[in-house]
Amino acid sequence: MKDLGLDPTKIFVATIDANPAVLHKIRAGEITVAVDQPCPFYNPIAVYYMAKYLEEGESALPKVGTTVTADDIDISGNPHLDTDIWAAKTAWSPAKISEREGHLWFQTNALVITKENADAKYLWANIEVPGW
Incomplete structure (x- = not known):
């Protein structure tokens, strides 16, 4: 410009x-x-639901049409390089659950x-x- x-x-x-x-x-x-x-949150969310799926089966996954919030998943960790990237609890939330190409789509904020x-x-x- x-x-x-x-x-x-x-x-x-x-x-x-x-x-x-x-x-x-x-x-x-x-x-x-x-x-x-909110890229830093993708892996913790995926690991959370993978563990739930392995322990409880497919019924543990969020349902199409629901909304997942930061109150539903505790994402936390230790500060790295003096920064707590997990401090913004709502950086990824709310996340709408829909279906895309036959699979659940966890659409983060x-x-x-x-x-x-x-x-x-x-x-x-x-x-x-x-x-x-």
């Missing part, structure tokens, strides 16, 4: 995925909003990132990783 003489702070810009460069541009006002997947929450420590892109 700058090459075209446009001021990115005056134009609504949205994007998908909130990597470190995107968060930097959100803070600078060059990107208005990013929608990010997305994270909407703006200037107000771009510095949140639970965002994976804010974790300081040496050498990254």
Whole structure:
């Protein structure tokens, strides 16, 4: 936009995925909003339901048409690199359960990132990783 003489702070810009460069541009006002997947929560959710399935059978899986919330699944862990990515209990919630191509689809909520929450420590892109 700058090459075209446009001021990115005056134009609504949205994007998908909130990597470190995107968060930097959100803070600078060059990107208005990013929608990010709650990727860190996918594995704990999958492991939770896999264990339930193995212990209790298919009837333990959520039913089509229901909604699963953070109150239904305890996802927690130890801080890593001084960050507790599990702190945002509702980052993935609510999740709607539907059917897609003959299988259950656990459709998590997305994270909407703006200037107000771009510095949140639970965002994976804010974790300081040496050498990254």
